[in-house]
Amino acid sequence: MNGTRGYHPGLVDLASGQISREIFVNDEIYAQEQERVFARSWLFIGHESQIPKPGDFFVSRMGEESVILCRDRASRVHVFLNSCRHRGMKVCRYDDGNTAVFTCPYHGWSYGTDGALVGVPFFREAYHSELDKSKWHLVEVAQLCCYKETVWANWDASAPPFLEYLGAFRRFLDLILDGWDGREGQAELIGGVQKWVIPCNWKFPAENFSGDTYHNISHRSVDLVGAGPSGRSRRDYNELNVARKLHVALPDRGHQTITYALPKYHQPQAAYQNSPEVADYFRHCEEERRRRPGAESRLMGAPGEIFPNVALLPRQPRTLAVWHPKSAHETEVWRFFFVDRDAPQQVKNFLRDYYIRYSGPAGMTEQDDMENWNYAHAASRGTIARRYPYTYEMGMGHAVENWEWDGLKMPGRVIDLSKAQASEEPMRNLYRRWAEFMEAGSWNKLMPWRRMAAAEAQAAK
């Protein structure tokens, strides 16, 4: 499918920019989605700082399923399906902790932190020592990647490695994971993981975080209250006066984001004016960042989405969110917050307060979002409502490739929002990729970049 009518022709019709409500509310499509999308995509599991010591574990999710992120006795990181091989009971029912073994409470089978089956009750007596324990270890993910301390996993051995899956989108993820001063991998998880359930399909928040700038009006009250770190608006975005605001979408990967491109010789803008110490810290970081080589100092992060269900918010608040599907009509949201590891405690405290004020179930901005998603979902489930598709026509035909501004190049398809204000290019990109996953029988069909590289190599011969 390439921009026409895909996934059960007509459900995702990118030629007309129309998408059926069925993909959000249909239980059969949801069930197929678990197999086609979530069992084949790279999914975010957690952060290595959650499991610093051997035996540490954190129970996470992949799609609907519970998984255990743990560090074994040899300090190797693993991700296992949280289900006993004997009768399927969860072998770990805590959120996190430290253990020598994961013991199933049903019949007592027990597994080491490397997943090996180490304890079988009445092994000699009932099994006559005949059970081959080596065949019954915990189910482990096919692929695992630790990238700048974030942990990602994939059930599909044929999927490309994580960094290839990420492609040129890596620079946008780095905006969260690198230090604010530009040093690599300085992010630290702060506080616990916020978890809550919302009554809508997971694609509502995924679409929103893909780069929906059109809905800003729904946050008007937060802007008026002045929830931002300088006591006005929601965020300090003074760079907007000089920046180019962009939608960037990678069609072959399904990742997309808003980003701000700054002029070549921009000056750091004032921020965090409610706290002189915090303002000083970020001013110092911005100056350090600009001294480092590379064009990344000219990028300012904004909401984005790594296909399928990981949302980025690199700046104010600095957070990753995961939209875990629970059913066609329910999503469990997990939100992870980050700060610079070396930041003064006062800065971390200030940011934590701001993050909580902004995001999560009690966050003023996220409450606005949830109200929209939840009611939109409910109002799309009815027999009559399902007959009418949503429109995604905004900005169709206006994206450009090879975008460049004063030496700063952008990958993928770009729409300059500086004048346009909004487009639906990121949403079309999300659903194009979603439809490709729903249709493709194997990863061979989902890696056009490899086909292109092979064709170019062939042509060169």
Add this chain to the structure above:
Amino acid sequence: MSYPINIRDLPVGARVMLATGAEVEIVSNPEDGVWLFGRYLSSADDPAMVGQEDMIFAQDVVAVRS
């Protein structure tokens, strides 16, 4: 039938008797109430186990020696 023993309370170094008659010294206790890690001190039905460390199932523990 003997009363069940709450193995979660057993400290490292405690000695327990198993249903087979073997005696085992606890070397670690994961405190999950299901398993102990122990070293065999005696094992009449399988002498090769003496000195070996193994996982001990809660239902196999019939008495606490010390």
